[in-house]
Amino acid sequence: MKGYTSSALLLGPVLLSQLALAQQAPSGVVQWDIQKRTVPNAPNRLLRRAGSTYPVILQNAQARGGYFATCEMGTPGQKVTLQLDTGSSDVWVPESSASVCNQGAGCDLGSFDPSKSQTYTVVGEGEFDISYVDGSSSKGDYFTDVFKIGGATVTNLTMGLGAKTDIAYGLVGVGYAINEAIVGNSHSLSSQYPNLPVSMVDDGLINTIAYSLWLNDLDSSQGQILFGGIDTKKYKGDLTRIRIYPSSNGYYFSFIVALTELQAISPSGNDTLTSEEFPIPVVLDSGTTLSYLPQDLAEQIWVEVGAEYSSRLELAVIPCSKKTSKGYFSFGFAGPDGPLINVRMDELVLDLTSGSPPKYTSGPNKGQDVCEFGIQNSTAAPYLLGDTFLRSAYVVYDLVNNEIALAETDFNSTESNIVAFASMSATIPSATQAPNQAAVTNRPAATSPAFSASTGFSDGSSNGGEDENASSGMPSALGVAQMSVMGIAMVFAMIGSGVFVLL
Template sequence: MKASPLAVAGVVLASTAHAQVVQFDIEKRHDAPSLCKRDATIDGTLSNQKVQGGYFINVEVGTPGQNITLQLDTGSSDVWVPASTAAICTQTSQRNPGCTFGSFNSDDSSTFQVVGENLFDITYVDGSSSKGDYIEDTFRINGINIQNLTMGLGLDTSIANGLVGVGYINDEASLGTTRQTYPNLPVVLQQQKLINTVAFSLWLNDLDASTGSILFGGIDTEKYHGDLTRINIISPDGGKTFTEFAVNLYQVQASSPSGTDTLSTSQQTLTAVLDSGTTLTYLPQDMAEQAWNEVGASFSDELGIAVVPCSVGNINGHFAFTFAGADGPTINVTLSELVLDLFSGGPPPQFSSGPNKGQSICEFGIQNTTDAPYLLGDTFLRSAFVTYDLVNNEIGIAPTNFNSTQTNVVAFASSGAPIPSSTSAPNQSNTGHSSSTQSGMSAASGFHDGDDDNAASLTGAFSGPGMIVVGLTICYTLLGSAVFGVGWL
């Protein structure tokens, strides 16, 4: 949901299916798709639109199939597509290029049927929305046919691209209208015996990689380092109802050659949602500001985000995220993964004043928010291999193996089986977090020159081409949660 419709081109699909094993491949290339096989899993390669944000997968909807590119989103639960008759698709302009990711014409599908007229309704926290019908039609990913999949059809939408939501059914938008759930894509894959259990693994690869992958029904032991550690998913009501992939974020530390600082927060409980549909990482206001101070970033009033000199991405340092208690797994996110270009094409904008005058401006991958739940988006997830187990309500997590060319897929043994090759984190805590007891920030000098005025001056005006594109990118980056039904995007 954070991607601009300016970006996707030449995304090609490949898939595999074999005795409850299916592999999905999606990548930017123009040659014919190749097919390969995996046992009891579905593995798909995702195209990385790193500037506009998000990871995308090509699908076909209807009979005959209509090609549409959809954003993969672990933070929502519905598949939905924009209707070809929606105003955002037909009324194009310089600022609205239309539905360049594709749209769906129901009149051209012989298998189309409406199952919930005017019952698809999602409104996001920034006011963007998509409304229309619930439909059933053929849904095809890389040659894998799913008959009569329930989807949303966006007839009146302010969002130009649809989504593939793979979250819990208890977060479906239908709960806001029909008060009922339906089998969504991950559930249907298990019902059709393409995978053994409702689970998938996500490997986004590094910031500069054009592709990542999603593996339904299994793990790939070549895509991570060390141990795959299981941590609990947190229920919002403390019971057995699960709606989002929320986990306890126990501690965040900033480490540079000069030392390590523990970031503190006034929040009593620090719960974070692992969400591939969010481009950036959003931490509590006080914690985010400490992260900015570490790297010399500052909030830009002009852009409405924290910005940083692009050169910071070359500094040796990282932020360490620890989960579910002091003995839980830790994921290190380097600065090279946290400094993002503001737009593609042409030279970047530059600071026009202050100590960074003349330096290129980049977006910082850790932003601030005042409301829980807090979000660990793509700027975090690229550094982790994450398995989402929707049956046992657990997350498996390990440091990613960037740019791995090897594969060793291990399927879940059965429905409800534990995540393969994993161990449970000891002494887990679902609440609470570590707080800093340091009065100073010793690591900060290793990230930047230590001039406290440096960060504050970053809010000055800047110059350079592409500001319209910058504004569009920021708009997509800041799309938030649904008011009802869908989780974070």
């Protein structure tokens, strides 16, 4: 397989925002804050002691899609802003001499000039090769250099340098090392190297290969990734640990968990939504803007909220007025009594463009503004829960014990209480295990809901229903569908479509 597809690539213009300073974190934790953007074989770690803790800031780029953070590379340090991606595993950056950086807006988020770094070393000439579902790609060398993140310094991180690339910004992949591009290209597990989370342990910065993610709400200015620890003031209720599922050959490539329940809840009633695909394998992926569920389940959700599929845009759209609806969806994981995450409509109704929105030209929504709906359809497993879900969840990724912990996020929390993982093999702090995960293999009957919650989702506006011509007045090329579907092929390319089958 030549290259692989990552969920990190999302298209669109972007303007660089003011960067927030990293906050202080306790020993054994590295905190990297994330700010909103309105436009884009390791040493023995068990004997290591972690040093200081370091917070890190992520920027929410609504127009470009995804969450971005600023770091430094090389000696002296060169500032670059990279997209955070839990769905891939390499750190890479465009080379300053790449043609994409020297035309149009250039690499406005920063690029890297290896000739200006005293500590730059090539370790894999021509071996960095990553390609994307839209045909974009980035190729060049693997190199090692100093990497500074959230006030912490990784002394010798392996990264990719995009010398030949049509992508104007790089990314920070924090997935399993086995998911690195070089592993897919070489077809050899032995080619993997210590990526960022592993290197942070090797350098004594954190105690274990784990991190927590707090994206905050859609309209907030910043969120946070916390390497090596959790923040107990960033979620409500209790953290519940659930298992990550491996591929059919027993390897862990992606953060696949079991979605076992979905309810639509509104002032007019509740509906239990069902699917032939339950229990549903879903990947928790910060590099994917929207969420993608099985066709039959997505269609039930659309009926509940009054969304409809636009063949012109190739995605489901919804009246922008539905953003104020009091209805919400409750996602249940890991069987009975597993964690429940409620996702409100104001996190699911997204602007289609950065300018004036298109309007419905016919049907019951005629004259209303058209928005993009945050839950879309897909035809094969594994499915994706991207940023439209993750903003409502506090998520802890434990790559050593192959577990994830979930709790409902505490939106816009101004308090902090950071707790570090005690050791490499320690479980997630303050988290209890979901009690009935053995029941995940149960297949509930797929039935048609009564749609008693549907009226409550209207919030005074007319129902969307099904109208073939409702989107006929929309521009024909908004690029939204292309922006939204990045990441699906990455999952299939790396772990295959039949990896996670619960019988």
